[in-house]
Amino acid sequence: MTTLETYPTMEDAARAMGADATFLGGGTVVMRAVNEGVATPRLIRVTDPGLAQISTVGEILRLGASVTMADVLAHRDLAFLHPVARQIGGPQVRNMATVAGNLFAEHPYGDFATALLALGAHVTMTGQGGPRAIDDVLRDRNRAGLVSAVEIPRPRDVRSFGFRKVSRVKPKGVSVLCIAAYLPRESGRIRGARVAFGAMGPTPLRSSGVERALEGQMLDTATAEGAAAAATEGLSPATDQIATEWYRREVAGVHLKRLLTEMERG
Template sequence: MALALQIFSTVKDANAALKSAGTRYLGGGTLVVRAANEGDISVTGLVRSTEPSLSAIDVAGGKVRVGASVTMAAVARHPELGILAKAARAVGGPAVRNMATVGGNLFAPTPYGDFAVALLALDATVTTQDGETQIDTFLDRRDASRAIVTSVGFTLPAQDGFRFLKVSRVKPKGVSVLSIAVLVERAADGTIASARIALGCMADRPMRARAAEMALVGATLTKEGIAPALAAANEGTSPATDPIASAWYRNEVLPVHLGRLLLS
């Protein structure tokens, strides 16, 4: 099946072209091109933009803005984005990371989307021509979105405040059994003042473990302190059963790996 590709110098013009039926935005192509190759006849045309801001990374005053066309490889090697290097390297092998983009990962279905899990834990914002949206809201509504994502933004956390883990059966680039990202802020007495826990593969898109987050507030990062959070980790989850793992297995191993990540 032949696909028409239209390239525009501005996001505005690319957004206008996306209004045509059957068109899809082409970022790195790791999702949409594969879908077309596998026979998705709903894709009849591809649109992309070469606007320079889409490939920019800006870090200033503790604030980060990453263009939607920035690749996983570019994130992994950026000297000021070390906290995200592990999450970026969790996406496929080198060839995939040289193509896969930050914006595209936001739309990746389970069991993919490991980088989006990290962004969810970081409470990122997602920017389109319609404005800026919190990532929680964006992920909930992403299937209905037709506006091109232009960037994501977040605040750099404290050095030891952010942690990420991908669990897979094939190292180093296997598909996820699950992925977990945690952002914790501690009070002066060492207890946890706030927590965000994001999970991949525990629903059809990245989700928050809100019950576990609430259980962590006021606790200490000790085996005893995190026990209530681990007991609540599976609340609200609906993991898939696929060739990688069963829903039962994902539910069983989630508290184990969350505990290891919190205590690491």
């Protein structure tokens, strides 16, 4: 039997959590598991409407944990993230799927988290002081705690952000892999490259080899080829029903090069 507990705030929910409890966001993953009979003694949810808010503080875009993919798509300031949110499930999933839930959804999910990783987002964990770098939260996500918000530094130039998702079923298949790249430029040269891959490891991962190949370079064909050659450095793709590890490794560089070429053309 599963019981559902409802709390007014994230702090109350955090106090109520325990080894037998699962936090319920939009429920697209959790409720499917419950319906399939996965033992979940306690489900915990929060009704605080503040968690569904999107706000801007200076150059920081703040998304509450319960903001859905549909909310992202309806917000003009988040237009650079629309190509990401639009490719997550179908309309019903997007109406329920939350930003925080995407950080914890297991392989091959996590397309939005991959974009947030490339953008250098910070994550506010309930009761843990200031925001933490998303890299740290993803690395240790089984012990992370409850997320109350995600903060995204607004890209200086929205054309410096690109996203590409590869799936077998269009338009709403899950990822064979996805790639998010944030490539800010100074005097035409890439400074502070962040490139993340989804479905190429247990969580979204940055590719240090690609970032090294891009840093300080002009974004042109030679640079894209150099980055593609380093595409899988540091990644650990799995074999599953969607693709083999071999296939994922084979195509990662090809799709990275295509993404970089699209970004070069603007």
